[in-house]
Structure formats: C-alpha cells, structure tokens
Amino acid sequence: MKTVTKLKRYDMYINGEWTSPTDGEYFPSHNPATGEAWCEVAKGSAVDVDNAVQAAHAAFLSPEWRKMTPTQRGHLVSKLGELIAENVETLAKFETLDNGKLIREMRGQLQYLPEFYHYYGGLANKIQGNVLPIDKPDMLVYSVREPLGVIAAITPWNSPLYLTTLKLAPALITGNTIVIKPSEMTSASILEFVKLVEKAGFPAGVVNVVTGFGMPVGDALTSHPLVRRIAFTGGEVSARKVVENSAKNFASLSLELGGKSPNIVFEDANLDNAAMGIIAGIFSASGQSCVAGSRAFIHKNVYDKVMEKLVHRVEQIKIGDPLQEETEMGPLATEAQLQRVEQYVDWGLKEGGKLICGGKRPENIENGWYFEPTIFEHADNTSKITREEIFGPILSVIPFEDEDEVIQLANSTEYGLATGIWTQDIGRAHRVSAEIRAGIVWINTYRSVSPIVPIGGSGLTGYGRESGMEVVHEYTQTKSVWVNTSDKIIEDPFKWV
Template sequence: MTTFDANTKGIFVNGEWREAKSGETEVVDNPTTLEKLTEVSNGDFDDATDAIDAAYEAFPEWSKMSPRKRSKILYRAYELMMEDVDRLGEILTLEQGKPLKEAKGEIKGAASFLQWYSEEANRIYGELIPASREGNRQFVLPQPIGVVGAITPWNFPSSMITRKCGPALAAGCTVVLKPAMETPLSAIEIAKIFEKAGLPKGVFNLVTGKAQEIGEAFLTNDKVRKITFTGSTEVGKYLMRESADQLKKVSLELGGHAPILVFEDADLETAANLTLASKFRNAGQTCICANRVYVQESIKEEFSKVLLEKVKQLNVGNGLNDGVDIGPLINENGTEKVQDHLNDATDKGARILCGGTKWDGEYEGHFFEPTLLDNITDDMKVMNEETFGPLLPLQTFKTEEEAIKAANNTKYGLAAYFFTENLDRTFRVSEALEYGMVGVNEVFPSVAEAPFGGIKQSGFGKEGGHHGIDDFVVKKLVTISGKK
C-alpha cells in the first residue's frame, strides 16, 4: 500500500509543519471506495495570515538570490519528483481516482514544469531602450512581483501546483499555496519535495483548509501582490471583483466548453482515438476536454460507429487496477451533474448510444458509465454548460462556416480542436476559432514549453512556456540622465 503521512499536519509555514491553529481537521476520502484515507488540517484565515507573513519576510532574500541558485533548487525538486513517480502517482490515484497510468503521467508532467522553469529562471531578460534625449540611458528592469497566493483545483492536484509555483519561484516570488481540500495529499508531498530540495524557509508555504477564509486572507492582505487561480468561472469572477480594492494582479484559468470539429477529409481513426482520449481522460473532469463534438454530415454515420465501438471498450473501475480506463468522479455532486445533463438531453429528444447510468460495479464510489449521445439540439444543457463528466454529445454540421459558428457560440474560450487533412482549412479554421488554444489533429495542448490559457470567460493570463513567468514579473523603467 502507498505510504503517506496519516497525520493531521497539512500546514507548512516558514519551513515548519504544524496543525491548524483551531485544531480542526478534515477527512480525506477515497472517491473509489468512499473509505477514509486520512485527516488533514482544516486551516483558516489566521493560518493563511501566518503563511503570508512568512512569505513576505522571505521575499527579500529569495528575490535577490541569483537566478542560477534558484535554478539549481528547482532542478533538484524536478529530480526528486521524477525519482518518486510511482509512489506519488499512487497517492494521487487514491485521493483523486484517476487511473494509475494517468496519475503517473501527471506526476511526470508536473515535474516537467519544475525542469522547464529551472531553466527559465536564467532567462528573465531586461531591455535597453535608445533614449530620445541626448545623454540619457533607459532600460527596463524585470523584478519579481512579490508574495503570490496560489489556489489550485482537485482534478490535476500535482501539475496545477507546479505549473503555478514553478514560474513564480523561478521569477523570485514567494508563494502561499491553497490546494483543493478534496486532494490535499499531493500538495503535501510537493511541499516536502521543495523542502528536501533546499528551498529556504518561508519561500513556499502550504495551507490546507477552508477555501473561503484562506481566499479572504489572500484578497484582503496587502502583502499578497498576485493571485493565481484555476477553477470555476464563478469563483474566478469573485476573486477578480474582490481583488479590485487593492488592484492585485490576477491570473485566472477558468471553465471551458471545448468543441471538436470532425471534417469530412479527416482521418477518422485518428479523430475517434483522440476524441476518446480527450473526453474520457480523468473521467471527463478536465477543463480542456471535448465537451461537444460536431461531425460533418457526410461522415456522421461512419464516425459515430467507429467512436461508439471505442467507447464501449472502456473499462470502468479502481484506478489502481490494471486495465482500468475510467475511475470515479470526485464526489456525489459530480455524478449528479452528469445525471442532470443526461436527463435534460433525453427529455429534449437525445438518444443514448451507450452508457447512460451510474456504474453498478464492485466499488461504492462516484462512478458513471462513459456515455455517448445522439440527436442533439442546441438548447440542451450539455451543449451550453461544462459537464465535467463522461458524457459526450454528437451533433452534425454541413459547412465549414456552420461548424465555426457553432463552435464559437459559447461564453467560454479555453480550448478547441478540429480534425482535417486539408492545409488551407487548417489555417482558416485555426484563425477563426475564438479560443486561447487550438489543436489540429491534436488534443493535448498542456506542455511545459508552451503557453496555456483561455480568452472570454475562460480567463486570462498564460501558464507554461517563457510566457508563464510574465505574470509573476513587473517591468520597471529606469532612466539615467547623462552629463549635459
């Protein structure tokens, strides 16, 4: 069995592990079996304030440390994470539910952000500006913004942490992390990795616990200069509104409603395989997963047949077991939302091609069968809201223009995908889709070396690539007057 600390200490402040000041704890359940895994500290406003103070005190020394020294610490954290992939992957599966193969893939992806930003720490360049006034010198000096409050979700409890903290630490910022209370164990393990890698006390702090109170501390404490958040659009809007009083810098990676367009010239086998991989990865609990599929009329029957056979072959069960493709949803609210979207669709005429019910297997967790729907209309919830579960609707289109219009008909703008073998169409559709990320014959845009982020109500700011550091840096203009 995987080993992790079965104690209540989930708070790491100024290099010390401790319990919440209130003494409160919160149970962490296994979503597969509904069994108790452990308890962690249920921190609050006061605990977050302590962490912010620690980060604030640590900032001057860390921000002045040479980029090369920060780079070595981050690279050591990368090595430690890669050395422990198997154990970390099992912990992730236990608390989140995704299949072990996916969990290990996430750990490796999380480590890659530490590797990338260990390198980028040395490449935060300034700029020399030719002055219009004779004798003057002007240059732009990049500097870390300060203390960062990071809030991460439960669906990718490891990679979302390093994707935020990697660039923040590389830039010279200090961090207070609030992980999702459903999945605090992965965050605790990452904190231990940072500690072992040699991160100075107070540079990285962790507070597990009450989201509203910890968030309030981030919003109201003027020592926090930047908030980075991944989660729902509703919460993102709240953070943005409340940050306005102190004009904090905010980056938001919010909800998505990704379309997949399958054109008649597509390779159908590739399109079906990648549609399957996109939609049903992590049981559909992915902000960039396919939420709706539009198939050109001339290939609808053939594509549906290919995709249906693949969906039927997916195995549901305990993510720790071999051969399992889909684990549980994170909680009962997740299964209820899928059921609500399904009921709404069938009430309005949708036809269930496969699945369509909660999984009645050997485990008591929050499972739902992978479900494929046909006869879809635009007024259905599944075509307008993020389902966040293994429910996939199929709809047809006649022309390229019609497909683009349908794909863009949403308030979200995170990711979109399409399949074609036509080079002209590749450029036309890529430019026309109103999304922060577009995949052409590809559905996995999240890599350390490339910017990740959306537009419209999917948020703003980029994570990944050299762009990822920009949100943690301020650009200072320095003008020096020469002798006249």
C-alpha cells in the same frame, strides 16, 4: 467489535515547518474509488492564512532569497524537478487516492512534470530587460524585470500537482514567494509534494501550503493586503469572488476556468484517429479536465462511420479501481460531481437529446463515485447539456454540413479554451483554426501539453496565460532606471531666464 482505523493526518506547511491549525480542527478527505475517508487534513483559518502570508513576505524580503542569483534559483527549481522524477510512484499513488484518476495516467503525467521544472529552471537566468533608445541627450535609460512579492496560488481538485506546477515554477524562478491553497477535496498530494520543496533546499517561507475551505481560507488569502498576485484555477462561482477580493489588495490576477471545447471532424479526416482523439479528449480523467472535448461536431457524410467507431470503443471501456493497471476509466473525484453529472443526463433527456450509450452508474460497482462514459446525440447546439460545462464523462455529438456552419457552432459558446480539428486538408486546418475563438487549437491531435506552450483562453474560460516563456511577465514587473551620463552642472530649476 469493529476496529477503527486511525487516518493519516496532514498539517499545513508554513515557514518551513509542519504547522497544526490554529483552531485545532481537521477534516476528512475521501477516496473516490471507495467513498471512504482515507486521511485527515488541517482545517485552516484566517489566522493561519495570515501566518503563511507573513512568512512568505518575510522570506521575500530576506537576503537569503532576495540576494540569490537567477542562476541559483534556477538550480533549485531544476533540483525540484529531479526530486519529482525520483518520487513518481509515490506522488502518483497519493494523487490517485485523493482524486480518483488512473494510476497509469498520474504516473505518465508525473514522469513528464519534471520537464516543466527543468524548462523554467533553465529560463531563470534568461529573463532580460532592455536598454531604451531614449530621445533625451546624455541619458541612459534601461528597464529590468523584478519579482512582485507574495503570490497566492489557488488550485483545483482535478490535477493538483500539474496545475500547481504551472504557478509554482514561474513564480519561483522570478524571485517571488508563494502561498498555495489546494482544493479541500485533494490536498494530500500537494502536502506530500511540498516535502520535496524542502528537500530541494528552498529557504523557509518561500513556499507555504495552507489547507482548508474557500471560506475562510481562500477568501482570506485572495484579499490579503500583502498578496501581489493571484493565480487561480477553478470554477466560475469561486472566480467571481476572487475577482472581487483582488480589488481589495489590487493584486494582479490570472483565471483559468472552464471550457466547452469542440472536436471538429471533417469528411476527409483519418476517421480512426479522429474517433480516438474524441474519446481521449472527453473520457480521459473521466471528463474532469478544463480542456475536455465535450462537444463533437462530425461532418454528415462521415457521421455514421465515426459514431459507430465511438460507440464500439466506448462500450468496451473498462471502469474500475484506478489503482489497477488494467482500469481505463476511474471514478469522479467527488460525490457532488457524480450528482451533477446525473443531473445533466436528466436535463439532456428532457431537452430532446438522444442517449446513445452510458447515462448511469455502473451496475457492477457498489461503492465509489463511478459513472459510465456517456454519449448524447443532438440536432443542434442549443440545449443546456451542449452549452454548459459538465466536467464529467458526457459527450454531445452534433452533425454539420460545411465549414461556415461548424465554425458558427463551435464558436457558439461563452467559453474559449480549446478546440480539436481533424482534417487532412492543410489549408482547411489553418482557415478554420484562424476563425475559431479559443486559446488552444489542436490539429489532428488533442490534449497535448508542453512547458514551452502557453495555456489559457477567453470569455468564461478566464484571462491570463500559464506555461510558456511569456508567463514570466505575469510574475514580474518592470522597473525603469534613468542615468544622467553628463558631467554638466544641473541648472537651478527655479532660475528663469
């Protein structure tokens, strides 16, 4: 008789307590490396959402949180960063089990993640208002920045802890409270992480996590009347529903969606660096990154040389178990994503693309949701595979002749998130950078991040910014205070001379 292994079970975290779902239901989360369920997660309902939002609202109004000084809030956020640093290996393993990213990549990401909490912890007591040069005598007018209230954070499955951090840290230092709804595909690492929030000493209700599906959990959260801001990272279909819901509660909104980012290689570039930058840009995280450089535009004079370098390295990429240190590329995060990638390969072939390498599941791996790193060669930028975000390990390569042409090609997209430019001509680098429609431009590098630098884009990439100093304005509102400094008696407003 086959032994049935009891799966690890996760409840929700509401008002400082581990809370079972109101309906008593749980759903499985699968390990992408094997395709098998490895834990169960609470299936939340609209009632659970209301409980979490009410708890967050009560915590926002409570003296314990509301009267806490910015310096004290900053210390708590910095403490959270310290706890992450102490638990890197544990958190990295849960992230890998849940979304299939390489343990090496997750370890590196989590080793750097505390920098975001230290940055925002230090920024907490440096958020200033202004004294305004008012045009009325005997009036002192100043402005202060105040928290909004309850924040709804909706995070995706590709980088749960990193993308949650971009919302959580600025929300907390500005005095807001938060309800996090992680992807139903990857909730475990967030639920493990929230144990550290409790350990850091945050008051009950300041941070809450409700797990479950977009319907009803995401829908109920983004339309809840007590939610004052929605920070969403995810896909376009869900984003449209979030925008619709935000009209019900007039919540402010930021959207960080997809991208179809180009890497542009000019003939004077360091070709070895450019080739490695292209490979890192698209095949790291199996292409499951918002900033994935899924289009490569290569100058015709160096096209063959760069292609040779790309294909040579890509064919050597070691695919396998993401928990193994020697693995270079792991599985896709979900079976649905694997099927989506396969569909785009079919479209690419039907639309005249030339398959250079990859294009199928690895023959030597029986289980899990793996797909080979794939390169397509295209004559132009008009096919479905070159224009739509795939979110998988597929690179489209197109040759170009001059600056004007490649700028037009790079901008020929509905997205506007990131761009890589590879050249040793500093004038060209700045010229092209100025003409590219993207929120992030990397010159002779790719996928670099820092808590100091804003992230965001335009078009179908969404709007608003995350990270950087200016993001605190998205989590606060201005209050203007008028002070009459005169001791003169105010005239009767109904006495007319």
